[in-house]
Amino acid sequence: MISRTNQPEVGSHVAAVYDAMQAEYDQLEEQFYFASCYQVYRECVRRIASARPSGLALDLGCGTGKQTILLAQRAGRIIGIDISERMIEAARKRCEARPNVGFVTGDITRLPFEDGCAQAILAYGDVIGHNFTAVDVVLREMVRVCASRGLISFEVDSKWCPDLLYLPKELWRAMTTRGGHLREWKGMQFKTFTWRELRDLLHAHGLRLVEVRSMNILTMLIPPSLLFRRREEAPRFDAFFRKVMKLDLALGKLLRCGSTRIVTVERP
Numbered sequence: 001m002i003s004r005t006n007q008p009e010v011g012s013h014v015a016a017v018y019d020a021m022q023a024e025y026d027q028l029e030e031q032f033y034f035a036s037c038y039q040v041y042r043e044c045v046r047r048i049a050s051a052r053p054s055g056l057a058l059d060l061g062c063g064t065g066k067q068t069i070l071l072a073q074r075a076g077r078i079i080g081i082d083i084s085e086r087m088i089e090a091a092r093k094r095c096e097a098r099p100n101v102g103f104v105t106g107d108i109t110r111l112p113f114e115d116g117c118a119q120a121i122l123a124y125g126d127v128i129g130h131n132f133t134a135v136d137v138v139l140r141e142m143v144r145v146c147a148s149r150g151l152i153s154f155e156v157d158s159k160w161c162p163d164l165l166y167l168p169k170e171l172w173r174a175m176t177t178r179g180g181h182l183r184e185w186k187g188m189q190f191k192t193f194t195w196r197e198l199r200d201l202l203h204a205h206g207l208r209l210v211e212v213r214s215m216n217i218l219t220m221l222i223p224p225s226l227l228f229r230r231r232e233e234a235p236r237f238d239a240f241f242r243k244v245m246k247l248d249l250a251l252g253k254l255l256r257c258g259s260t261r262i263v264t265v266e267r268p
C-alpha cells in the first residue's frame with residue numbers, strides 16, 4: 001500500500017500547473033481522446049445522481065466544475081473542492097446560477113468535511129492518480145466522509161494501456177515496475193493501477209464494488225499524434241473516430257482494459 005510521502009510538494013506542484021492551465025482547460029474536451037472521456041463522465045454522473053438523488057454530494061478535484069454542474073441537477077447540496085484557486089474560480093462562475101452548489105479551495109488529502117456527511121462522492125479526471133504519494137490517504141478520507149450506503153465513484157488510469165505500443169520507454173518502465181507505474185502529462189506525474197492493485201485497495205478500505213466502466217479501449221490504438229488533436233483540425237477522421245468511440249462506449253461496460261476506468265463503490 002502507498003504511504004504518505006512528499007504530499008505537500010506534489011500538491012503545490014499540481015496546484016501551480018492547473019492554475020497556469022485553467023484558461024485552456026475546457027478546450028481539452030475538443031481533443032478526440034478527451035471527448036470520449038467526458039462522454040463517459042457525463043453518463044456516470046447521471047447514474048450517480050439518480051442513484052443518490054438527495055443529501056450532500058462532493059466533487060473532489062472538481063476543476064472547472066464540469067461534473068459539479070451536472071450533479072447540481074440533484075435535489076441535495078453539492079460541494080466542489082480543488083487545490084487550484086483558478087480552477088475553483090472558473091467552477092464558481094460555471095455554477096453561479098445554481099443555489100445548491102458551493103466550492104472550497106482545499107486539499108483532498110485533508111477533506112474539510114465531517115465524518116459520514118456525503119451520500120455521493122466523485123473524483124473524475126486523474127484526481128487520485130495525481131496524488132500518487134497519498135493514494136491510501138485519499139481513499140481513507142473519502143471513506144471517512146462517506147455516509148453508510150453512500151456511493152464513491154473515482155477514475156484511475158490503467159497500467160496496461162494499448163498506447164504503450166507507441167511509447168517504448170514507458171512500456172519498459174511499466175514492464176519493470178511492480179504494480180502501477182507513473183505516467184506524465186503536462187509536467188505532472190500520475191499513477192496507473194493494475195486491476196489487482198485496485199481490488200486490494202477497495203478490500204483494504206472495506207468498499208463494495210458496484211460498477212467498473214472502462215474508457216478509451218480501441219481508441220488507444222490510434223497514434224497519440226492524432227488522438228490528442230482537436231476534432232475540428234481533422235474533420236475527416238472525426239467521422240471514423242465517432243464510430244470507434246461508439247464501439248468503445250459499449251465495450252467499456254464489459255471489459256476492464258482501456259486507458260482509464262471509472263470505479264464506483266459503496267460504503268457498507
Ligand SMILES: C[S@@+](CC[C@H](N)C(=O)[O-])C[C@H]1O[C@@H](n2cnc3c(N)ncnc32)[C@H](O)[C@@H]1O
Nearest residue numbers: 018061062063082083084106107108124125130
Ligand atoms: C484533470 S483535472 C479534473 C477536473 C474535473 N474533475 C474534470 O474532469 O474536468 C484534476 C483536478 O484535480 C485537482 N487536484 C489534484 N490533486 C488535488 C488535491 N490533492 N486536492 C484537491 N484537488 C486536487 C487539480 O487541481 C485539477 O483541477
